[in-house]
């Protein structure tokens with residue numbers, strides 16, 4: 001089971017749907033109605049994608065629809081992306097599950113360097129997760145880092 005936050009039209013979600021196979025489900029959250037319309041089209045071709053037209057800042061609205069998941073994948077350009085990630089980890093990730101996150105450092109403001117933002121994000125995530133070495137996505141995506149983190153045992 002995968003919870004995908006910021007699914008857009010479903011391009012990457014469809015690859016993940018292939019990886020989890022027909023017995024897995026990808027719950028795909030997207031708030032833009034325009035992107036969501038295309039995500040619905042993607043879901044007709046990948047029936048193991050469940051599209052949810054929702055704002056990730058209101059995760060309570062889909063709490064009853066999404067069971068505990070093995071992976072949360074997040075790709076959201078918001079300044080509070082780490083807070084959103086940790087809230088979802090607490091609410092939706094099963095013990096031993098993983099967070100896979102595209103950290104968008106450019107969305108965190110220009111008053112600090114990307115490196116400083118990265119350090120602060122990692123420190124916040126480490127309160128609830130065991131965080132692996134971040135992978136910079138430069139030069140393909142500037143000021144982006146990919147994070148894989150595991151939920152600590154309670």
Ligand SMILES: C[S@@+](CC[C@H](N)C(=O)[O-])C[C@H]1O[C@@H](n2cnc3c(N)ncnc32)[C@H](O)[C@@H]1O
Pocket residue numbers: 005006007008009010011012013029030031032035054055056057075076077078
């Ligand atoms: C970079 S795109 C994601 C691309 C997608 N991961 C892919 O590879 O195909 C970011 C998406 O996050 C969505 N998004 C941004 N803020 C959101 C929010 N608060 N709730 C839900 N979706 C949001 C945007 O509408 C956009 O479609």
